[in-house]
Amino acid sequence: MTVAALPVAALGELLRSMADDEFVIGFSDSEWTGIAPILEEDVAMSSLAQDELGHAAALYGLLGDLTGTDPDALAYDREPDAYRHCRLLDHGRGDWAMAIARRFLYDTADSARLDALVGGSWAPLADLVGKLVREERYHQMHATVWLDRLARGGSEPRSRLIDALTTLGPDAGTVFAPLPDERALVEAGILATSLPELEARWRAAVEPTLAALDLPMPPPVREPERGRADHGEPFRWLWTEFNTVRRAEPGATW
Amino acid sequence: MSEAAIQASIARTRARIGSAAELDAGAVRSALADVPDPEIPVVSIVELGMVEDVRVDADGIHVSLLPTFVGCPALDMIRSSVELRLSAFGRPVDVRFEYRVPWSSDRISPDGRTKLQASGFAPPAPVRPDEPILVQLDRPVPCPNCGSSRTVLENAFGPTQCRAIHHCTECRQPFEAFKTI
Numbered sequence: 001m002t003v004a005a006l007p008v009a010a011l012g013e014l015l016r017s018m019a020d021d022e023f024v025i026g027f028s029d030s031e032w033t034g035i036a037p038i039l040e041e042d043v044a045m046s047s048l049a050q051d052e053l054g055h056a057a058a059l060y061g062l063l064g065d066l067t068g069t070d071p072d073a074l075a076y077d078r079e080p081d082a083y084r085h086c087r088l089l090d091h092g093r094g095d096w097a098m099a100i101a102r103r104f105l106y107d108t109a110d111s112a113r114l115d116a117l118v119g120g121s122w123a124p125l126a127d128l129v130g131k132l133v134r135e136e137r138y139h140q141m142h143a144t145v146w147l148d149r150l151a152r153g154g155s156e157p158r159s160r161l162i163d164a165l166t167t168l169g170p171d172a173g174t175v176f177a178p179l180p181d182e183r184a185l186v187e188a189g190i191l192a193t194s195l196p197e198l199e200a201r202w203r204a205a206v207e208p209t210l211a212a213l214d215l216p217m218p219p220p221v222r223e224p225e226r227g228r229a230d231h232g233e234p235f236r237w238l239w240t241e242f243n244t245v246r247r248a249e250p251g252a253t254w
Numbered sequence: 255m256s257e258a259a260i261q262a263s264i265a266r267t268r269a270r271i272g273s274a275a276e277l278d279a280g281a282v283r284s285a286l287a288d289v290p291d292p293e294i295p296v297v298s299i300v301e302l303g304m305v306e307d308v309r310v311d312a313d314g315i316h317v318s319l320l321p322t323f324v325g326c327p328a329l330d331m332i333r334s335s336v337e338l339r340l341s342a343f344g345r346p347v348d349v350r351f352e353y354r355v356p357w358s359s360d361r362i363s364p365d366g367r368t369k370l371q372a373s374g375f376a377p378p379a380p381v382r383p384d385e386p387i388l389v390q391l392d393r394p395v396p397c398p399n400c401g402s403s404r405t406v407l408e409n410a411f412g413p414t415q416c417r418a419i420h421h422c423t424e425c426r427q428p429f430e431a432f433k434t435i
Contacts, residue, residue: 040408040409040411040419043409043411043412043419044410044411046411047411047412047415048411050325051323051324051325053325054323054324054326054327054415055324055325057325058324123354127353127354127356128324128353130353130356131321131324131353131356132324134356134435135323135324135435137387138410138411138433138435140387141387141388141391142410142411144388145388
C-alpha cells in the first residue's frame, strides 16, 4: 500500500495501546523479581518482564518512527492519564494467584490480537509481530501451566485463583476495548478483523481451558469505551516507580 | 574472541586489503565471523544465523541482522562490535536490525551447534511449528555433559532470554539449553 493511504492516526492509537500494554505488564512482572514463591519463578517473571519491555521498546520505536517522537519520551514522559494500556493491567501486583490470572487473561488475549496482525499490510508492524508471536508462545505456556497448577492445587491456591479471576475477569476483555477509528485499520488491511470479533475469538479460545478446570469465564466488559482510561491508584504508584530514574536525572544515558 | 584478538584480526584485514582494494560481501561476511555473541561468546553472530544480508555499494557496507529475541539487551553491543570489526575496511558501515525474517533457533549453523554443545549448552531441538510449545519443551534434551537423555526441564526461562534450564538425572548436573524458538 502507498504511504498516502496509511491511516496514521488510527495506527498510532493501535501501536500506543499495544506498547503501553506490554510496558505496563512488563513492569508489573518485574515487581516479582526476588519475591516470587519459588526461585524458578523469580527467574521466569524477570525473563518475562525483559521480553515484554523489549516488545514495548520495539512498538514505541515504530510509533516514534511514525510520529517523529523519541521512543523514551513516549515510554516515560507522559502523565498517568495519557497511558492507553487496558484496565486489566490496573489492579496492582496482588498475590501470586493475581499475577497468574493476569498473565493468563492477558497472554491469551494478546495472542488473539497478534494473530490478527500477522501478515498485515503495514510491513514494519507485520514483521515485528511475526517475531513476537514466537516469543509469546512461551509466555502463554507459562501462564497456562500455572493456571492448571493453582486450580488443582487444593483449597487455598484454588480459592485465591478464583478470587483473582473474579476480580480481574470483568476487565479482561478491555484488551479489545474500542480504539479511535479502528475501522480504518481493518479497511487498510493492517488488522485482519475488528476488535469485537477478536474478543469473541478470544472468549471461544479460553472457554475450554477455564471450563475444564471449573473456573469462571470473564463476564462482559462494563463501559468498554473507557477500557483504556481511568487508570486509578495502583497504576499511579507503578508510574511513580517506573519513571523515578528518568525524573531524577532528565536526559541521563548509560 | 577477545578484544585483543579482534584488533589483531582488524590489523590483518587492513594489511591484506589495502585502501583501494575491491571489497565484496564475502569478505565482509568472513570478517563478521570474528564477532562473538556477547552472551554466549563461544559462538559468532554468523554461526547464530543472525546475519541476514550483507551489501557493499558506493555508500559503504550495509549489514542487516536478525535479533534472536526482540528485547535482547546485547543488541547495542553487537552493533558496536560489528561497526568496530568492519571499520577495518575503511568504508562507512550501516548496521540495521530487522524482523523481515523472524530469527529462529533453526538458523544456528552446524558449527555453531557443535560449539554450543562443547561449551555445555545443549543446542536447540528443531522447531516443530504444528506442535504445542509445551510438548516440544517436554521432550528430553540430551545432556551436554554426559549425553544422557534422562533429563528434565527445570525452567523454560533462564539467565538470558534465549536459554532454558534443564537437569540431568543421570549425571545429576543442571545445564542450560538454547531455547527452541
